[in-house]
Amino acid sequence: xxxxxxxxxxxxxxxxxxxxxxxxxxxxxxxxxxxxxxxxxxxxxxxxxxxxxxxxxxxxxxxxxxxxxxxxxxxxxxxxxxxxxxxxxxxxxxxxxxxxxxxxxxxxxxxxxxxxxxxxxxxxxxxxxxxxxxxxxxxxxxxxxxxxxxxxxxxxxxxxxxxxxxxxxxxxxxxxxxxxxxxxxxxxxxxxxxxxxxxxxxxxxxxxxxxxxxxxxxxxxxxxxxxx
Numbered sequence: 102x103x104x105x106x107x108x109x110x111x112x113x114x115x116x117x118x119x120x121x122x123x124x125x126x127x128x129x130x131x132x133x134x135x136x137x138x139x140x141x142x143x144x145x146x147x148x149x150x151x152x153x154x155x156x157x158x159x160x161x162x163x164x165x166x167x168x169x170x171x172x173x174x175x176x177x178x179x180x181x182x183x184x185x186x187x188x189x190x191x192x193x194x195x196x197x198x199x200x201x202x203x204x205x206x207x208x209x210x211x212x213x214x215x216x217x218x219x220x221x222x223x224x225x226x227x228x229x230x231x232x233x234x235x236x237x238x239x240x241x242x243x244x245x246x247x248x249x250x251x252x253x254x255x256x257x258x259x260x261x262x263x264x265x266x267x268x269x270x271x272x273x274x275x276x277x278x279x280x281x282x283x284x285x286x287x288x289x290x291x292x293x294x295x296x297x298x299x300x301x302x303x304x305x306x307x308x309x310x311x312x313x314x315x316x317x318x319x320x321x322x323x324x325x326x327x328x329x
Contacts, residue, residue: 102324102325103323103324103325104294104316104318104319104320104323104324104325105134105135105138105139105323106138107316107325108135108243108292109138109139109142112241112290112292113212113241114240117207117238117240118211118212118213118240118241119203119207119212119213119215119236119238119239119240119241119289120135120212120213120214120215120239120240120241120242120243121151121215121217121233121235121236121239121241121242121243121288122214122215122216122217122218122242122243122245123217123218123226123233123235123242123243123244123245123283123285123286123287124218124220124225124226124244124245124246124283125218125220125222125223125224125225125226125245125246125247125250125260126220126223126224126225126245126246126247126248126249126250126296126297127224127245127247127294127296127297127320128216128218128220128245129154129155129160129216130296130320130321131243131245131294131296131320132148132162132214132216133148133161133162133163134320134321134323135214136148136162136163136164136183136212136214137163137183138323139183139211139212140163140181140182140183143181144181144211144212145179145180145181145182145184145209145210145211145212146182146183146184146210146211146212146213146214147179147183147184147185147186147206147209147210147212147213147214148162148164148183148184148185148186148214148216149185149186149187149198149206149213149214149215149216150187150195150196150197150198150215150216150217151197151198151200151215151216151217151233151234151235151236152196152197152216152217152218152219152232152233152234153190153194153195153196153197153219154187154194154195154216155193155194155195156189156192156193156194156195157185159193162183162185163183164183164184164185165182165183165184166179166182166183166184166185167184167185167186168184168185168186169186169187169188169189169195171188171198171199171202174186174206175202175205175206175209177209178209179209179210184210186198186206197234200234200236200237203215203236203238204238207238215236215239217233217234217235217236217239217242218232218233218234219232219260220260221260223247223250223258223259223260224246224247224248224249224250224258224259224297225246225247225250225258225259225260225262225268225273225276226259226260226261226276226282226283227259227260227261227262227276227279227281227282228261228281228282228285229261229281233285233286235286235287235288236288237288239288239289240289240290241289241290241291241292242286242287242288242289242290242291242292243292243294244283244284244287244291244292244293244294244313245293245294245296246273246276246283246293246294246295246296247296247297248295248296248297248298248300248301248302248303249297249300249301250268251268251269251273251301251306252267252268252269253267253268254266254267254268255267255268255272259272259276261281270305270306270308270309273306273309274309274310277293277309277310277311284311284312284313287313290313291312291313291314292313292314292316293311293313293314293315293316294315294316294318294320295315295316295317295318296318296319296320297319298317298318298319298324298326298327299319299321299322299324300319303317303326303327307327307329309329311329314328314329315328315329316328317329
């Protein structure tokens with residue numbers, strides 16, 4: 102089953118679609134590939150952040166237009182294209198937009214994709230008091246966990262955790278149960294994606310318990326291997 106078409110058909114509606122992406126191990130990949138999929142479906146898509154994003158000069162977001170200024174993006178009228186908007190932080194990164202503008206922007210775009218978390222390129226995330234930064238208008242929170250950290254040292258693969266031990270099945274379940282874990286600040290509908298199933302075995306994790314749907318998938322291959 103195709104990952105992006107499944108999410109489109111099950112979770113996206115005809116009206117406002119504001120998707121916040123949290124966790125680690127594939128947030129930016131999901132953002133880029135889902136935006137490209139939606140454009141092919143005739144949608145206008147905004148890529149933005151409530152935390153930080155690498156500047157589009159340094160990474161290919163497959164965008165058609167880039168804005169760094171609020172007035173410019175609010176005055177633009179997109180038609181079947183991917184638009185990037187965030188404020189410049191430094192030569193490498195952009196910083197959060199004003200969350201108060203999310204509602205205004207949602208009137209201009211079919212879908213808004215918000216990178217709402219940071220994990221320093223690590224596959225797993227234990228949150229702090231301040232994150233993730235999920236806009237209250239969010240209609241779907243996509244929470245990502247990367248299998249690249251499975252059965253490895255927790256300290257090496259989980260951002261925000263100093264715990265000794267291995268990131269095994271029990272630890273993954275604990276991240277789903279912990280108030281500072283995967284599901285923190287989930288708003289609207291919730292979907293957990295266990296990513297990188299094209300490269301790592303997920304079979305031991307099919308007994309995980311979660312109040313939201315879990316997809317074992319590959320964002321790169323656009324494929325769902327299993328769901329619970």
